[in-house]
Amino acid sequence: MEAIHLWWIGEKDPGPRTLEYVRLHLGRALGAPVRIWEDPARPTDAYDPRRKQWSTSRILAWMGTAGPPGMVLAVTDQDLFIPILTFVFGEAQLGGRVAVVSTARLGEPGLPDPRVALERLAKESVHELGHCFGLVHCDSPGCVMARSPSARDVDRKRGDFCSKCRDRVTRSGGGAT
Amino acid sequence: MTGENTRVLVVDDEEIVRESLGGWLQEDGFQVSSAPEGRTAVEMMKRDRWNVMLVDLKMPGMDGLQVLEEARKLQPEAAIIMMTAYATVDTAVTAMKLGAFDYLVKPFDPEELSLLMQKVVAQQSLVRENAVLRKALKKEHRFRDLVSKSAAMQRVFELAQVAARSNSTILVLGESGSGKEVLARTIHEESPRAGGPFVAMSCAALTETLLESELFGHEKGSFTGANARRKGKFEAAAGGTLFLDEIGDISPKLQLDLLRVLEERKFQRVGGNEPIDVDVRIIAATNKDLKKAVTDGSFREDLFYRLNVIPVTLPPLRDRKEDIPLLVEHFLDRLEAEMKKRVKVSPEAMGALLAHDWPGNVRELRNVLERGAVVAQGDVIKPSDLGLAPAPARAPGTNAPGEPVSLEEVEKRHISEVLGHTGGNVSQAARLLGIDRVTLYSKIRKFQLRRDGEESDPSGN
Ligand SMILES: Nc1ncnc2c1ncn2[C@@H]1O[C@H](COP(=O)(O)OP(=O)(O)OP(=O)(O)O)[C@@H](O)[C@H]1O
Ligand SMILES: [Zn+2]
Ligand SMILES: [Zn+2]
Numbered sequence: 001m002e003a004i005h006l007w008w009i010g011e012k013d014p015g016p017r018t019l020e021y022v023r024l025h026l027g028r029a030l031g032a033p034v035r036i037w038e039d040p041a042r043p044t045d046a047y048d049p050r051r052k053q054w055s056t057s058r059i060l061a062w063m064g065t066a067g068p069p070g071m072v073l074a075v076t077d078q079d080l081f082i083p084i085l086t087f088v089f090g091e092a093q094l095g096g097r098v099a100v101v102s103t104a105r106l107g108e109p110g111l112p113d114p115r116v117a118l119e120r121l122a123k124e125s126v127h128e129l130g131h132c133f134g135l136v137h138c139d140s141p142g143c144v145m146a147r148s149p150s151a152r153d154v155d156r157k158r159g160d161f162c163s164k165c166r167d168r169v170t171r172s173g174g175g176a177t
Numbered sequence: 178m179t180g181e182n183t184r185v186l187v188v189d190d191e192e193i194v195r196e197s198l199g200g201w202l203q204e205d206g207f208q209v210s211s212a213p214e215g216r217t218a219v220e221m222m223k224r225d226r227w228n229v230m231l232v233d234l235k236m237p238g239m240d241g242l243q244v245l246e247e248a249r250k251l252q253p254e255a256a257i258i259m260m261t262a263y264a265t266v267d268t269a270v271t272a273m274k275l276g277a278f279d280y281l282v283k284p285f286d287p288e289e290l291s292l293l294m295q296k297v298v299a300q301q302s303l304v305r306e307n308a309v310l311r312k313a314l315k316k317e318h319r320f321r322d323l324v325s326k327s328a329a330m331q332r333v334f335e336l337a338q339v340a341a342r343s344n345s346t347i348l349v350l351g352e353s354g355s356g357k358e359v360l361a362r363t364i365h366e367e368s369p370r371a372g373g374p375f376v377a378m379s380c381a382a383l384t385e386t387l388l389e390s391e392l393f394g395h396e397k398g399s400f401t402g403a404n405a406r407r408k409g410k411f412e413a414a415a416g417g418t419l420f421l422d423e424i425g426d427i428s429p430k431l432q433l434d435l436l437r438v439l440e441e442r443k444f445q446r447v448g449g450n451e452p453i454d455v456d457v458r459i460i461a462a463t464n465k466d467l468k469k470a471v472t473d474g475s476f477r478e479d480l481f482y483r484l485n486v487i488p489v490t491l492p493p494l495r496d497r498k499e500d501i502p503l504l505v506e507h508f509l510d511r512l513e514a515e516m517k518k519r520v521k522v523s524p525e526a527m528g529a530l531l532a533h534d535w536p537g538n539v540r541e542l543r544n545v546l547e548r549g550a551v552v553a554q555g556d557v558i559k560p561s562d563l564g565l566a567p568a569p570a571r572a573p574g575t576n577a578p579g580e581p582v583s584l585e586e587v588e589k590r591h592i593s594e595v596l597g598h599t600g601g602n603v604s605q606a607a608r609l610l611g612i613d614r615v616t617l618y619s620k621i622r623k624f625q626l627r628r629d630g631e632e633s634d635p636s637g638n
Contacts, residue, residue: 057197082197086284094203136206147205149287 002070004030004129005037009059010077010103018103018118022075025122029144029160030129030169041066053081056091056100063098071097073129075121079104089124089148092131099128106151120154130161133169138162183298184226187211188218188244189233189260194283198231205294215239215247222251228301229294231281234261234268242272249276254304256297260285321363323356324507327497333360333489340487341367346439348424348484349462351491353605354540357462358422360491365418370458373417378410381423385431390447393434399448411444414457424484425465425476436480459484494535494542501530504539508546520550522558529560536598537605544600564627566597589624592617596626 006023008014019036027034043066046058054076063074080088080102089106092099101124107117126144138145140162148154161169185207189195195211202209207229212218216239218232230248234241241259248257256278261268269280278300279293318326320334340347341364349357358377365375380388386400394409410419427435438444439459443452461484470476494500505522513519522530526549535541545565549558592610599605607617620626 057193081284082201083191083193084198084201084284085287085290088287091200094200131204136204147291149291153288 003033003035004071004073005035005068007037007039007063007067007072007074008076009042009074009100012077014075014077014103018121019075021118022122022125025159026073026125026129029126037068037072039067047078048081051081052079053087054078054102056080056082056088059100060091060093060096060098063100067098071129071132072099073125074098074100075103075125076100077103089154090128092128094131094136095134096132099132101125101128106154108151116155119159120151123154123157123159124148126159126161130165130169133172135161135165135168138165140164181206181208183228183301184208185210186218186221186227186230188215188230188236188241190214190236191233194233194260201290202294207294215241215244218244219247219251222248227252227255228304229256229258229297231258231260234259234272234280242268242275245272245275245277256300258293258297318503321366322359323363324503325497325500326503327492327500329492329497330500333491336487336489337364338367340364340489342369343487344458345486346458346484347460347487347489348467349460349489349491350467351462351464352493352536352538353464354538355464355491355493356539357464357491358420360489361418361420361460361462364460365420365458368418368458370417374414375418375420376410376414377420377422379422380431381426385428388427389431389434392431393444393446394449395447396449399446403448406446409446411438411455411457412453416456417458419457419459421459421461423463424461425463425467425470429477432477432480436477436483439480439483494538498531501542502527504542505530505546508543509550512547512550516550518556520553520556520558522546522549523560526558526560526563529563529565533565534598536609537600537602541598541600541602544602548600564597564601566594588620589626592620592624593626596621601627 004026006019006026008019023034023036026032043054043059043062046054046056046062048055059074059076059080063072067074080090080100082088082091087105088102090099090101101121103117103121106120106124107114111117123144127148130145135145137147140146142156142158143162143165144157144160145162145165146153146157148157160166185202187195187198187202187209188211189198190213192213195213199209199211210221212221215236218230219239221227230244232241232244232248236244241261245257245259248255253276257272257276259269259272259277259280260283261280262283269277272280278297281290281293318324320337323330323334325331325334337360347361347364349360351357361377362375365371378391383391390400390403390407390409392409392411394407394412395403397403397406434444438455442455444455445452467476467481467485471478471481505527509520509522530542530545537544545563546558548564549562552562552564553559592606595606595609596603599609603617603621604614607614610617612620
C-alpha cells in the first residue's frame with residue numbers, strides 16, 4: 001500500500017528520536033509503510049494571535065496543498081485548537097487524508113519520565129490516523145480510538161486498535177495485521 | 178462513548194462553531210445536523226426527532242431561550258444544552274428553569290464536553306427505556322392498583338415509576354378521592370424501600386400537640402397523658418415510606434419542625450433531646466393549592482420547595498372520563514370477589530356515569546357502584562340504582578324559564594343535587610355547601626330527601 005508520511009511542522013527541533021519512535025509505532029499499528037517527509041514550510045496563516053494557538057482546521061487545509069500526496073500526519077509542538085474548544089491534542093479529516101497532532105499538552109512539566117509523553121504522542125498519532133481511515137470513537141476497553149480529552153485518558157488506553165477497529169482499518173485500505 | 182443512535186442538532190449562527198462542534202461530535206459517532214438560526218431549528222424540530230440539541234443562547238432573530246421554549250413544546254424528550262459566550266449565571270439559570278439539560282461556556286473544555294455528552298447519552302437511553310415502559314403500561318392500562326388509560330394518567334404513571342427509583346421527596350396533588358394515597362402506596366411498592374413499612378398519616382383533624390407526638394413520638398412524661406415513651410410515625414416508617422396526607426393543613430410550628438427534619442434528616446422525640454436519624458422517603462399530599470397558600474402566607478415557602486422536589490398532579494376524574502368504563506370494570510371485579518356475584522352496568526347506567534361530574538372523584542365512583550350493586554334487582558345496575566342527579570347539564574336550582582319557584586324549593590333542589598354529586602356522603606356535601614353536618618341532616622329531614630339526593634319514596638324503600 002501507499003506510504004503514510006510523517007511531517008514535523010513544529011517550531012523547535014524535536015530531535016531524531018521522537019519522530020523515529022512515532023514512525024515505528026505507526027507502522028506497527030497500521031501495518032503500512034511510514035516515511036518521514038522533510039519540508040521546512042510552516043502553516044503560518046493558521047496562527048490565531050488572539051488565542052495564541054494554532055487552528056487545526058487551517059493547518060489541515062494548508063497540508064492538503066503544501067504537503068505530499070497520500071495520507072499525511074503532521075506533528076507539531078504548537079498548542080492546537082478548534083474554535084469551540086479550549087484546546088485539542090490533534091485533529092483529522094474524518095475519512096480524509098490529513099491529520100495533525102501536537103506535543104504541547106502531552107507532557108506536563110515535571111513529568112517524571114519523558115517516555116510517557118512520547119508514548120502519548122504515539123497513541124494520539126495512531127488515533128488521528130484512525131480517523132483518516134474513517135473510524136469514529138470506540139467503546140472497547142483500551143482501544144486507541146477511545147475519546148481521550150485528557151492526558152489521563154490517553155494513559156488509560158493502549159497504543160493499538162481493538163479487533164473491531166482493526167478490521168475496519170484493514171477493510172478501508174490499511175494493512176494492519 | 179459512542180452515540181450511534183443519538184441524533185444531535187447544533188444551533189448556532191457562527192459557521193465555525195457549527196463546523197468544529199459538528200466535526201467533534203461526528204468523531205464520537207453522533208448523527209449531527211446543524212441550523213444557522215433559531216427559525217431553521219424550529220422547522221427541523223417539526224420535521225424530525227432530535228435526541229440532543231446544542232443551542233447558542235445569543236443569536237440574532239430568535240434567540241436560544243426562544244428555541245429552548247419551542248423545543249420543550251415540540252420535543253419534550255430531547256436534551257437541550259445551552260451554549261453561551263458569556264458566563265452569566267442568570268441566563269444559564271433561566272435556561273435551566275425552562276428545562277435545559279445543562280449549559281456550556283464557550284470555548285468548552287474538551288473534558289467537560291466529553292463528560293456532558295456521556296451524561297446525555299445515558300439520559301437519552303433512559304428516555305428510550307421509558308418509552309418502552311410507557312408502551313407496556315399503555316397496553317395494560319394499569320400500574321399495580323391504579324387503573325387508567327388517559328394520557329394524563331399515563332404520564333403520572335411514568336413519572337411515578339421513575340420517581341420511585343430515587344429517594345426524593347414527592348408531592349402528590351389532586352382533589353379528594355383522586356387516588357393520592359393509592360399512588361403513594363404504589364410508588365412505595367415500586368421503590369427500593371418496598372421491603373420496608375408504608376406508614377400513612379393524615380395531618381388534618383389532629384391538634385398541633387397530638388400531631389407532633391404522632392409524627393415524632395414522645396418521651397415518658399413529656400406532657401400530661403404521656404405515660405410511656407412512644408415512637409412516632411417517623412420511627413415507625415424507618416426503612417420505608419412515610420405518607421403525609423393533607424400536608425396543607427399543618428400549623429406554622431409543625432411546618433417549621435418538618436422543614437428542619439427534611440433539612441437535617443434528624444429529629445427529636447417530644448420531650449427528648451437525643452437526635453434520631455431519619456431513614457424515610459417522604460411522600461406528601463394535599464388537595465389544597467399549596468402555591469396559593471405560599472402566596473397568602475399560610476404555608477412556608479422554604480418547606481414548599483423542600484416538598485415540591487417531584488410534584489405529581491392527579492387529574493380529577495371529570496377530566497379523564499375515558500377512565501370511567503375501565504374503573505367500573507375494575508370495581509365490579511372487586512365486588513364480584515366480595516359479593517360472589519357478577520353485576521353488570523346497563524348501557525343507560527354507563528351513560529349516566531359518564532355524564533356525572535364526580536366531585537368526589539374515584540372514591541365517589543367506587544361508592545356509587547358499591548351502592549348500586551347492593552340496590553340493583555338482579556345483576557344489572559340501572560340508572561335509578563346509582564342515585565346520581567339527573568340532567569347534570571342543568572345549573573343547580575335553575576328551572577324552566579318562566580316558571581318561578583320559591584327560595585325553599587331552590588334550596589331543596591340544590592341540596593339534593595349536591596348530595597347526588599357526593600354519592601350520599603353527607604360530610605362532603607356539607608363541606609361543598611358550606612354548612613355543618615348537623616344543619617345538613619336537619620335539612621335532609623325537613624325536605625324529606627334521601628341521602629343520595631333523591632326525594633324519599635313515601636311508600637318506604
Ligand atoms: N386510578 C385508580 N384506579 C383504581 N382505584 C383508584 C384509582 N384512583 C383512586 N382509586 C380508589 O379510590 C379510592 C380513593 O383513593 P385515595 O384514598 O387514594 O384518594 P385520595 O386522593 O388520597 O383522597 P383524600 O384526598 O380524600 O385522602 C380508593 O379506594 C382507591 O383505591
Ligand atoms: Zn478522536
Ligand atoms: Zn476500537
